[in-house]
Amino acid sequence: GAVVSQHPSWVICKSGTSVKIECRSLDFQATTMFWYRQFPKQSLMLMATSNEGSKATYEQGVEKDKFLINHASLTLSTLTVTSAHPEDSSFYICSAFVTSGFTDTQYFGPGTRLTVL
Amino acid sequence: ILNVEQSPQSLHVQEGDSTNFTCSFPSSNFYALHWYRWETAKSPEALFVMTLNGDEKKKGRISATLNTKEGYSYLYIKGSQPEDSATYLCASGGGADGLTFGKGTHLIIQP
Numbered sequence: 001g002a003v004v005s006q007h008p009s010w011v012i013c014k015s016g017t018s019v020k021i022e023c024r025s026l027d028f029q030a031t032t033m034f035w036y037r038q039f040p041k042q043s044l045m046l047m048a049t050s051n052e053g054s055k056a057t058y059e060q061g062v063e064k065d066k067f068l069i070n071h072a073s074l075t076l077s078t079l080t081v082t083s084a085h086p087e088d089s090s091f092y093i094c095s096a097f098v099t100s101g102f103t104d105t106q107y108f109g110p111g112t113r114l115t116v117l
Numbered sequence: 118i119l120n121v122e123q124s125p126q127s128l129h130v131q132e133g134d135s136t137n138f139t140c141s142f143p144s145s146n147f148y149a150l151h152w153y154r155w156e157t158a159k160s161p162e163a164l165f166v167m168t169l170n171g172d173e174k175k176k177g178r179i180s181a182t183l184n185t186k187e188g189y190s191y192l193y194i195k196g197s198q199p200e201d202s203a204t205y206l207c208a209s210g211g212g213a214d215g216l217t218f219g220k221g222t223h224l225i226i227q228p
Contacts, residue, residue, distance in 0.1 A: 004160060036215070049213075105151070
């Protein structure tokens with residue numbers, strides 16, 4: 001249980017184009033999903049929190065107009081990188097938040113490697 | 118400590134040996150400490166979520182301890198096997214908030 005898929009697993013695009021990444025919880029519903037990115041040799045860094053039916057909240061330094069997040073259902077959140085530039089090349093990974101009893105866990109997708117040429 | 122720090126960055130261990138590594142985190146405003154195992158091209162796998170000072174959790178040959186007062190957690194692997202090779206991440210935070218991750222410990226088990 002608690003499987004999260006992410007699509008695509010990798011994408012190469014030209015500078016100036018937009019790229020959409022999908023994050024799905026396959027066997028559970030998640031009111032909250034998170035988006036992280038990881039630059040080489042760095043830790044996973046939280047970009048934004050995606051709440052179903054409401055606007056996402058972005059971490060400091062993350063441009064909301066550049067990284068559009070939509071969480072239209074309890075099983076799907078999308079991240080669109082608009083007008084991508086080479087500096088947006090990174091590893092993007094999502095997680096879905098699940099509460100169970102006294103603990104709560106974030107379950108992660110396998111990530112998306114974005115390369116902007 | 119302002120960030121989550123993990124040490125060592127990488128570790129080579131002989132098959133059958135036991136090993137451990139460290140995660141340091143800010144002790145103020147502590148919520149929970151998470152350990153994940155991350156194999157290449159796969160999703161990070163949740164190992165433990167720990168909240169109480171002194172807590173100790175075990176899953177097979179892997180166990181973890183937590184000291185929230187001094188802000189550290191240890192992950193232990195007993196009798197390492199090749200399938201234990203992975204990057205082990207720790208993260209502080211959780212609930213409806215995001216996680217703050219360390220850079221991970223890259224573990225390689227040598228047959």
